[in-house]
Amino acid sequence: MGVGVLTAYADFLPVTPDTPLISMGEGDTPLVRSRRLGATIGCDELYFKLEGCNPTGSFKDRGMVVAMAKALEEGSKAVMCASTGNTSASAAAYSAYCDLPSFVIIPKGEVAMGKLAQAMAYGARILMVNGNFDSALNLARDFTESHPVTLVNSLNPHRLQGQKTAAFEIVDTLGGSPDYLFIPVGNAGNITAYWKGFKEYQSAGRSEVLPAMMGFQAEGAAPIVRGAPVANPQTIASAIRIGNPASWEGAIEARDDSGGVIDMVSDDEILDAYRLLASKEGIFCEPASAVSFAGLSKMHRNGLNLSGRRVVCVLTGTGLKDPDLAVRSVSNQATEVEPSIEAIEALTISGRA
Ligand SMILES: *Cc1c(COP(=O)(O)O)cnc(C)c1O
Helix, strand or coil, X not given: CCCCHHHHCHHHCCCCCCCCCCCCCCCCCCEEECCCHHHHCCCCEEEEEEHHHCCCCECHHHHHHHHHHHHHHCCCCCEEEECCCHHHHHHHHHHHHHCCCEEXXXXXXXXXXXXXXXXXXXXXXXXXXXXXXXXXXXXXXXXXXXXXXXXXXXXXXXXXXXXXXXXXXHHHHHCXXXXXXXXXXXXXXXXXXXXXXXXXXXXXXXXXXXXXXEEEEECCECHHHHCCCCCCCCCCCHHHCCCCCCXXXXXXXXXXXXXXXXEEECHHHHHHHHHHHHHHHCCCECHHHHHHHHHHHHXXXXXXXXXXXXXXXXXXXXXHHCHHHHHHHCCCCCCCCCCCHHHHHHHXXXXXX
């Protein structure tokens, strides 16, 4: 418990005697059973994997710890990534922990304030470009190819190695694999990593069956669903505002080999799911994370029978990353009150009677 993914799953990771087993306590995140929302969609066994409980508030830490350990092992002197926010927050934190300089390239005006604040606080060198995530990633890739700086985007294979440990945890906790795994798809690294994890665990005899992989994009940023890159991806879910996913083929393979789907949901559906998860389950996640439950709701509306099925929704990051959006998108507001018992009674006890 709390030892970190490199130690917990060393047998499944590229760990050598020279790999430093660093950890900021990533992984081992809660798998919480739904109390209310599952019942509304005819699903009696629905779980949420709370990846917002990782050290920097998203699943990115699982892969970053492996990428960073390998960078240290290889004697790297600095790391770089392009990011919609969470990768830079994670890279910056692990760089601080490892005493390696980090450079993060972010698209101007497209990163949620909480994520930018993290990268700043952890001390990364933040380079803001006029362009979207896809152009930032091209820059980071080209730069690191010709300079002695390690790229820690998910093009770095160690990232996906670390991220697959979330699938191991789900199987370990449930004692087998779920029937369906619902997951948001942006750059498509995570769905690729989960599929890898489920398959490796099955090969190792830890689970009998494999889940159907149910990946969801946002309608305005759905290149895989549409079958072509999207030049100007648009969605409220900034973590998946990506028009040309690096792991496109991995996502297609996960879908086809698992008998799953890659589909899309609208921003309205995403915000509905975001509000429902918070108000009905007590889970405040990112809009991009709510895409998994929005996708599950859509499949239910379209007739998918979930009775007797075990379903996991991956909730990829915490809602605290973007508090502005929460304040703007929920109707519940604070009420001003005189500082007296009577005034509070009037608005609570008697107000309810
Ligand atoms: C990175 C991220 C995603 C998308 O994951 P991909 O591997 O890019 O598909 C979804 N949600 C959150 C919160 C993220 O940080």
